[in-house]
Amino acid sequence: MAIDPGLRRLALRTLLAAFAGTSPPARALALLTDGLAGHTLFGANVVDRDQVARLTAELRSVRPDALVAIDEEGGDVTRLAHRTGSPYPGNAALGVVDDPDLTRAVYAAIGTDLADAGINLDLAPTVDVNTAEDNPVIGTRSFGADPAQVARHAAAAVRGLQSTGVAACAKHFPGHGATLVDSHLALPTVDVPAEVLRERDLPPFAAVIAAGARSVMTAHIRVPALTGTEPATFAATVLRDLLRGECGFTGAIVTDALEMRGACESAGGIGPAAVRALAAGADLLCLGARIDADLVEHVVAQIVTAVGDGRLDRRRLEDAAIRTGELAAWAARPAPPRAHTDAGLGYAAARRAVRVEGSVAELAHPLVVQLVATHTIAGGRVPWGLSPHLNGTDQLTVVPAETSPERLAGRAGGRPIVVVGRHVHRAAAARALVESLAARHAVAVVEMGWPSAWRPAGVRAFVTTYGASHANGRAAAEVLGLTR
Structure with missing residues (x-):
């Protein structure tokens, strides 16, 4: 059965795909031509910054406003420096120094590195409040265990990053810091009253929204008080009512990778997960690293089918595509002047920590x-x-x-x-x-x-x-x- 071209393009505009190798294959480029929002780069796509700059230029040769995303947090999560380790300390070190001006400067330096390489969407900063000492997936990615401290550094990080023309994506809403399970491997549960979340986990998100964060990423965590038995990524009570309604966020809502077990196994596959995330209020779906053009087409077909059978309202899909387009338009603006900071900034910051x-x-x-x-x-x-x-x-x-x-x-x-x-x-x-x-x-x-x-x-x-x-x-x- 042929897919309506207009509906296919709408579906593609909500997807962040990926590809193997250090240069984009023809099908990855073709998907951009057909309307795909963009691609996420992972360590396997990176040799060095000059190579990444050539890769991103090739992507933009077919779509000037393509989103090119990456997880570049500094510290323990780096893609540009995955072969050596990051020249910047991560959030925990910046939090213990507790100098928001330093945090802003470090994130401006990260943004400059990304912008020079042609990357315009950083899936960072992590703004989770790490209240579980043995959290297996957040830990040093967090600015700390105190909501106020995390909030002031989260805002500084967003301002620093976006001052370079690179869009920030604050994560993981409504807060992944109290978990003892890695959502890559299973669906964690944070079983606390909604008021605890508001007091403990939401202040950093309020801070990044006030700082102008262009996007916020969802968490594949279950919060029974808000989500029942499903992850926050699939819960309209979290995305529509809490993030949009109560927190007043108007930018793009980005999902964490839908290939993660916390999402994929809950929905019965990446395709159904994409449908449920869109229906709940997500705008840009990060599919993950192990993605090829065939899987993208499968997800598109699932979205189109869901519109046809009424599980997904077409107006919701159109709204998601509009918000993703607005993010892409912001990220495609002419880059502001960027001051290249002292190469020793990150090392000096690490010493202070x-x-x-x-x-x-x-x-x-x-x-x-x-x-x-x-x-x-x-x-x-x-x-x-x-x-x-x-x-x-x-x-x-x-x-x-x-x-x-x-x-x-x-x-x-x-x-x-x-x-x-x-x-x-x-x-x-x-x-x-x-x-x-x-x-x-x-x-x-x-x-x-x-x-x-x-x-x-x-x-x-x-x-x-x-x-x-x-x-x-x-x-x-x-x-x-x-x-x-």
Whole structure:
């Protein structure tokens, strides 16, 4: 059955697709010609900034107003610097420094990098209030656990980013910071009264709306008080009534990736998820990374069918296309003058964030032991740690459950040991290893994840970086006197 061309184009105007490779394939370009809103770039699309600039220029050769989106948060979530780690600290580090002018400057620098590469929509900043210490997916992506602190930095980040002509997308509405489940893997539940959300999670969104954020991203989380059994992405009570009505947001509502299990499994597939998100009030649907032209056409067919059978009002689809078009028009404006900041801005910011408990005075010429840690889907396999910055210092990388304190103490000899990890307190084997070493040896810990209250007895120093970016790693190495 042939699809009405006008309706197909409307459906395409609500979609952010993706493609494999470092240059756009013909079908990715053809979809833009047919009306696709744009494409999201991931690490696999990025070699370096010159290559990305060529890629984005090719996309715009067929559609000058195409949206080119990316997850560039700084800190632990980077795509432009996925091969080395970001030269900027992430939100947790900026939050602990608590200088909104610095936050604005860092995000303006990120925006300049993106604009120079031809990217006009940053799926950032993360403005979730991280109230769950062991949150598996937000953590150092958050400015902190205090709503007022997160709000002032969220507003500064949006202003800095958008001052460069790159549209911000504040995420994840109505707040992903209290979850203990990663929505990439399952549907998290935040079972609190609506008033708790208003007091704890919504102030940063109010701040970014007041700051002029061009878009807001939905969360694939279930909030029974507002959404019943379904995720917020599919709930008109959240998107239409709360975000549009109560919060007064008039920009584009963007979904988190619909391929994520928190959305896809709830709806029975990406196509049904797209229909339900549009019906609930979303405007721009981020399909995800594992997307090809065939899947885009499948989603389009599902949307068109839903209009035909009454599950999706055509006027709602038209409204979504209009709002997405307005976002694209804003992002396609001539770029404002951009001041290229000092290349050391991010490194200086990371140094300001480092906190040291105890003394590093007796830690000269140590053995550095990096503990293998898992990565999130949001962050991906980005290099981290101190090794790029060491001045010839001996380093080992170990799996905590597969090594022993005796082995490490023997390797160190009379030298002190610096243990580097992310969320060390979360793994029993890692905690036991550090505690055993500290009982018999001069040990310091460098924590590069979200900090906890855990402090192993006997350690000489506990260094907290509030992130694991390239900048955070250099800052820690400098504090320990280990840099080249």
